[in-house]
Ligand code: NAD
């Protein structure tokens with residue numbers, strides 16, 4: 055198959071591209087990415103010489119470019135990850151989220167439908183969504199495939215809009231489409247504006263560790279390799295027209311997770327036990343901060359046999375090791391624009 059993966063230079067996208075190029079050598083991958091601040095071709099340096107991998111720099115809102123990519127590569131499928139993905143940035147600047155997540159997804163859907171017209175059989179539009187479209191949970195319960203949409207941030211609202219467009223193109227134009235909703239991912243190559251790499255980077259450099267509010271908000275953390283394994287499985291064995299929830303059964307209060315990372319890193323860096331925890335700072339809470347996310351992934355488990363891998367602490371430890379060993383990567387992505395973002399975002403908290 056020829057597959058366009060959008061957003062393949064980002065965090066999850068780069069793991070997915072690598073997995074596909076290595077595990078499905080008979081497929082051809084076209085990585086379409088605009089290389090925003092969050093996209094980094096350094097994430098995929100090891101694939102440059104692979105014959106089944108192509109990179110196209112381009113913006114998914116550019117319909118002429120999309121048409122040209124479809125005409126040139128004649129893809130059988132699209133796996134769509136390109137997005138603005140950070141809640142805090144969506145609060146300070148929602149426009150980019152509406153542009154890429156809503157208009158970009160619409161442009162991609164429109165191109166797929168017009169290029170695949172009369173030949174939809176065997177084609178697939180796989181849309182990678184988030185659990186955040188379902189809103190915020192209280193202490194009990196989990197999101198399922200039938201949970202009502204209740205997005206509460208500009209990020210989740212823009213992702214919800216893109217999900218609705220995908221479902222609409224499926225029902226109206228017969229586009230074979232699948233949507234999956236995943237919980238918070240962690241792993242190597244994640245941009246350090248997100249909690250786990252930000253905390254690792256700040257501990258490393260003995261900087262304050264910002265925890266929003268009391269740190270009691272709960273997230274269900276999934277290793278990124280488990281997410282890409284689920285996408286691979288759903289792509290091959292899922293049913294078009296369906297949605298699938300992907301989660302980890304691994305709920306952590308932010309403060310507990312941050313303190314665990316402090317403990318692991320004090321050990322790894324040979325620091326006094328408790329040294330890093332002293333740098334935790336409770337800062338002004340995120341506006342509209344969703345209290346809890348949790349995912350019931352029983353459909354994916356019972357229908358397709360997927361489970362998350364079991365050892366969270368080992369994956370977290372492995373992830374910390376990766377950031378410690380890749381200081382150059384961290385320095386590269388935290389220079390320039392990141393410094394301005396960091397100063398703007400944290401200086402008044
Ligand atoms: P990321 O921000 O690390 O990467 C996004 C990628 O999209 C970047 O490479 C960027 O250059 C590219 N991009 C942005 N705007 C573009 C545009 N207009 N045209 C082309 N490319 C563009 O994001 P991520 O964390 O890897 O998330 C990938 C997808 O998975 C997103 O759709 C996100 O909503 C979804 N998701 C993420 C998580 C998570 O925990 N990170 C959880 C569930 C779902």
Ligand code: TYD
Nearest residue numbers: 141238247248249250264265266271273308
């Ligand atoms: P984040 O990684 O931004 O993911 P999301 O908002 O999509 O869940 O944040 C994870 C949690 O960590 C969220 O509850 C907000 C919190 N958080 C902090 O407490 N401090 C920080 O500096 C950041 C970036 C996040």
